Amino acid sequence: MSVSSEFILDVRGIAIAFGGLKAVQDFSLRIPRHGLYGLIGPNGAGKTTCFNLLTGVYQPDSGEVTLDGERLNGRKPHQIAAAGLSRTFQNIRLFGELSVLDNVKLGCHLRGRHAIAGTLLRTAYYTGQERAIESRSMELLEMFGLAARAGEQSKNLPYGDQRRLEIARALATEPKVLLLDEPAAGMNPQEKLELRALIRKVRDQFGLAILLIEHDMGVVMNLCEHITVLNFGQTIATGSPEKVQNDPKVVEAYLGTE
Amino acid sequence: MTQFLQTLFDGVTVGCLYALIALGYTMVYGILKFINFAHSDVFALGVWLSITIASWLGIGATGQPTPAWYMGLLVLMGAMVICGLVGFTIERVAYKPLRKAPRLNVLITAIGVSLLLQNLGQQKFTFGPYPKSFPTLMESSSLFSVSGVQVRLSDVAVIGTAVVLMAALQYLIYHTKLGSAMRAVSFNTRNASLMGINVDRVISFTFIVGTMLAAAAGFLYGLKYEGQAKQTADSMWVMLGLKAFVAAVVGGIGNVRGAVLGGLLIGLIEFFGVAYLSSQYRDAYVFAILILVLLLKPEGVLGKATVEKV
Amino acid sequence: MNRLIDHTRQLSPPRWTVLPRAVWPLLAGVVVALIAYYLVGPNISGFSSKLMLIAGTNIILAVSLTVVNGFTGQFSMGHAGFMAVGGYISATITYYGSIKLLGTAEFAGGALSWTGSGAHAGPFIGKGDLIFVASCIMGGLGSAAAGYIVGLPSLRLRGDYLAIVTLGFGEIVRVLLQGTPDQVQPWKASQAVDTPWYELLIKLGGPKGFNLLPTYTTLFWVYLFVVLTLIVCYRLKTSSSGRAFLSIREDEVAAQAMGVDVTKYKVRAFVIASFFAGLAGGLYAMDIGAINAGDLGFQKSFDFIIMVVLGGMGSISGATLAAIILTLLPEVLRDLPPVWPAGLVLLGIMAVVQAVRKHWHVKSLVGVGIGTIVLEGARQFCLSQGINIADFRLILYALLLIVMMIARPQGLFGIREVWELFGRKKKAVGSGQ
Numbered sequence A: 001m002s003v004s005s006e007f008i009l010d011v012r013g014i015a016i017a018f019g020g021l022k023a024v025q026d027f028s029l030r031i032p033r034h035g036l037y038g039l040i041g042p043n044g045a046g047k048t049t050c051f052n053l054l055t056g057v058y059q060p061d062s063g064e065v066t067l068d069g070e071r072l073n074g075r076k077p078h079q080i081a082a083a084g085l086s087r088t089f090q091n092i093r094l095f096g097e098l099s100v101l102d103n104v105k106l107g108c109h110l111r112g113r114h115a116i117a118g119t120l121l122r123t124a125y126y127t128g129q130e131r132a133i134e135s136r137s138m139e140l141l142e143m144f145g146l147a148a149r150a151g152e153q154s155k156n157l158p159y160g161d162q163r164r165l166e167i168a169r170a171l172a173t174e175p176k177v178l179l180l181d182e183p184a185a186g187m188n189p190q191e192k193l194e195l196r197a198l199i200r201k202v203r204d205q206f207g208l209a210i211l212l213i214e215h216d217m218g219v220v221m222n223l224c225e226h227i228t229v230l231n232f233g234q235t236i237a238t239g240s241p242e243k244v245q246n247d248p249k250v251v252e253a254y255l256g257t258e
Numbered sequence B: 001m002t003q004f005l006q007t008l009f010d011g012v013t014v015g016c017l018y019a020l021i022a023l024g025y026t027m028v029y030g031i032l033k034f035i036n037f038a039h040s041d042v043f044a045l046g047v048w049l050s051i052t053i054a055s056w057l058g059i060g061a062t063g064q065p066t067p068a069w070y071m072g073l074l075v076l077m078g079a080m081v082i083c084g085l086v087g088f089t090i091e092r093v094a095y096k097p098l099r100k101a102p103r104l105n106v107l108i109t110a111i112g113v114s115l116l117l118q119n120l121g122q123q124k125f126t127f128g129p130y131p132k133s134f135p136t137l138m139e140s141s142s143l144f145s146v147s148g149v150q151v152r153l154s155d156v157a158v159i160g161t162a163v164v165l166m167a168a169l170q171y172l173i174y175h176t177k178l179g180s181a182m183r184a185v186s187f188n189t190r191n192a193s194l195m196g197i198n199v200d201r202v203i204s205f206t207f208i209v210g211t212m213l214a215a216a217a218g219f220l221y222g223l224k225y226e227g228q229a230k231q232t233a234d235s236m237w238v239m240l241g242l243k244a245f246v247a248a249v250v251g252g253i254g255n256v257r258g259a260v261l262g263g264l265l266i267g268l269i270e271f272f273g274v275a276y277l278s279s280q281y282r283d284a285y286v287f288a289i290l291i292l293v294l295l296l297k298p299e300g301v302l303g304k305a306t307v308e309k310v
Numbered sequence C: 001m002n003r004l005i006d007h008t009r010q011l012s013p014p015r016w017t018v019l020p021r022a023v024w025p026l027l028a029g030v031v032v033a034l035i036a037y038y039l040v041g042p043n044i045s046g047f048s049s050k051l052m053l054i055a056g057t058n059i060i061l062a063v064s065l066t067v068v069n070g071f072t073g074q075f076s077m078g079h080a081g082f083m084a085v086g087g088y089i090s091a092t093i094t095y096y097g098s099i100k101l102l103g104t105a106e107f108a109g110g111a112l113s114w115t116g117s118g119a120h121a122g123p124f125i126g127k128g129d130l131i132f133v134a135s136c137i138m139g140g141l142g143s144a145a146a147g148y149i150v151g152l153p154s155l156r157l158r159g160d161y162l163a164i165v166t167l168g169f170g171e172i173v174r175v176l177l178q179g180t181p182d183q184v185q186p187w188k189a190s191q192a193v194d195t196p197w198y199e200l201l202i203k204l205g206g207p208k209g210f211n212l213l214p215t216y217t218t219l220f221w222v223y224l225f226v227v228l229t230l231i232v233c234y235r236l237k238t239s240s241s242g243r244a245f246l247s248i249r250e251d252e253v254a255a256q257a258m259g260v261d262v263t264k265y266k267v268r269a270f271v272i273a274s275f276f277a278g279l280a281g282g283l284y285a286m287d288i289g290a291i292n293a294g295d296l297g298f299q300k301s302f303d304f305i306i307m308v309v310l311g312g313m314g315s316i317s318g319a320t321l322a323a324i325i326l327t328l329l330p331e332v333l334r335d336l337p338p339v340w341p342a343g344l345v346l347l348g349i350m351a352v353v354q355a356v357r358k359h360w361h362v363k364s365l366v367g368v369g370i371g372t373i374v375l376e377g378a379r380q381f382c383l384s385q386g387i388n389i390a391d392f393r394l395i396l397y398a399l400l401l402i403v404m405m406i407a408r409p410q411g412l413f414g415i416r417e418v419w420e421l422f423g424r425k426k427k428a429v430g431s432g433q
């Protein structure tokens, strides 16, 4: 408990290999309660794989993940979500046929009770909960400027809106830590600027910690208090934005690939 | 002891047939990641083509003089070639347009193809709805016996042909250029096409090989059970195909050696179940094994657990 | 922002509204069933009312299969197997229950279950009816239990394994049922009264089937359960559980990441679907007065799959329509009426709808036009050649499945309901911007 009081997410030396490919090796990271941390690195460095390891999509070959004092190893993705870790996906994974509102409502699912008898009989608790889900979802959509499109199928939204909807959906699960996988990808400069403000607002208003993967240096350097750099699955640098930016290994990793 | 050996022998013989069919399931699954539901109907088609071709060649049912040895080979080749063409056509017409569709849609299409083959096969202008019996292609008296086990020439032919075909497949997959292309496509379709492999051709070829093996199994089935009469509409065809699918799953779907192992295993389990427990629940044993494997080792005996890329 | 739980109690509706909300489906079911039985049934031919009855059971089966195959995007192929489980359970309870409790396997129901000729002189509901309804519900529960046992191991795995396992399950059920001993014949009922329960329960007729059951299934009971099934499935679809189902179908990985216990919800959907399949099995058995596992093999499951796929994977109204159409189709095909009037009417409606919505979709109009011409041509050809299309029904279905998957993979209605297609786009709720 001593560690967990200060750091909400504590990752110690996780690793995974796919066949011969060591996608992530000995990855460690500690995020304080309201931290806004960044994870960068060239394409294929293993960033998304880290998220998959944290959220239980893949099981790490070794290492340990603790969220607010709870060990997450061996848990299923939905249990990890229940523990308070939520995420967005690099290749957007919305529920395309469902409405924008229903996507967020599904995020609220986790914190509700959904007994079958209540559902079929439409009991008072069930109905109250449905209304609570609805109002909470609409609040979130308003915050993200999507309320006007609540009834549309989410697959019909423009790209930037889809990215924001994913964040809204993730927030609906009431997470303690939010993982954002390239939230600015595909956005225009204006949208990126707004996104920066939005992410800060989310952190402050919801009081959670955020870890984000991003290629746009403007976004990362401005937003993040602390950055970890991956290359070929290995952590090559970690520290403040200034420190990381001037690290020769980082410069080399980026120049070497771009 | 004799009963044990006899059961063992029968189990292996029928296991070889399951293995041949299972190979088709597993190869298609390995590349396209869907259950080719129509595969059991292609197997049935192999059976009926064999009967039809044999009657064209003037080979009748039991009682008539045994035909020359190469007649059987002719029937086998004919059935395999026609089935291969059918398999090719099915893939091009029904499955190819769905390359990027969700797997569920492809599965439904496969069910459609299966229903189509089944119902077309029963029409008057095809094989007709009436039972026909398997022709006698070789001497049916027993060749020799080992400690009480009667070994017939047809059994030897069944096992022999199956082994030859499996060896040929093994060679094809691991020692030819086409085989390595197949393995590459199965491993990662996108990368394979980036490396200049003509994926569509490889897939077509896989279908042809798979259906030809099923046709061979159909022919051998008729050889083993010569003289028996069956209907086109009989649900046993689908059942046999299904058991072969179970064999593929038990062995590890997508794994060629697993399919062979699974086929033998299923054949043995079925025959020992029938011999030592009860013949009534013949089909139940196989599915009980399936459920057991799915519970304990869902990736199959020789299969490797894979993680879906997210 | 507040937590969800903080709002829930605050927003709960007043207590008195809860009871009406819970029971109106039952009342609606009774009303519809009474109308079907007393107003519709007597005014159509006996054959038509029989078709209507079969259509009703098919609706229950197709709609319940939609819960699994449509909502959650899993693929069950053993629906007929669950129908068999439920059917045999209810047949057993009705038949041997009647013998045990009433001393005879004869019909002992009231006016609501009367299928014989002439008016029924007797009570509205008899003792036999109670046994019958209880047996149908027990059949549903038994089938649901079977669904749980089959679903739990297979639904943990990738989607297509369920298809195989359910198919295998259906066949195992068939094999086991066909291996049971002969039933106690009705004229030996007096002996059976003294036979212990557990000995009777396995005497299910084996390959000959379970015959000479008392027939209780009337339009009343069928449409009562049809309405209940429809409302239950609709409530499911529009509930939080329904969103969980649909999310699994849309993207299983994302659903898990959002905290949906995917296996739990798949099993839930599967168990509910099995329940209704079992219930329909009971209605089916006590309609024909017999049930034979041989008739309920996987071929029968395909019938329901076709209905679901055709109607739209996930559309309750679509599956209902498809169930009705496919029940009537063999009859229609047998004596094929001209196609072009229907085609013209459809074209007209579509044109009007598109004109009103100011959204022209020329491709669909041309498609319907060409389809009409082709169908009419085929009809003329068959008439001139003396070919009966009804014989080629299954080939047509098979082709329909294939063409559908290539041309319109989501089925006629997708996950939407019929009325959602014609209505305006749903307005955003409480949007200020």
Ligand SMILES: Nc1ncnc2c1ncn2[C@@H]1O[C@H](COP(=O)(O)OP(=O)(O)O)[C@@H](O)[C@H]1O
Residues within 6 Å of the ligand: A018, A021, A023, A041, A042, A043, A044, A045, A046, A047, A048, A049, A050, B307, B308, B309, B310
């Ligand atoms: N399930 C998997 N199977 C095999 N290889 C994988 C899998 N997931 C990721 N990889 C590989 O791991 C490496 C890291 O990928 P990723 O984490 O997506 O990189 P990025 O840093 O761009 O997000 C890549 O080479 C990728 O191909």
Ligand SMILES: [Mg+2]
Residues within 6 Å of the ligand: A047, A048, A049, A090
């Ligand atoms: Mg990535």
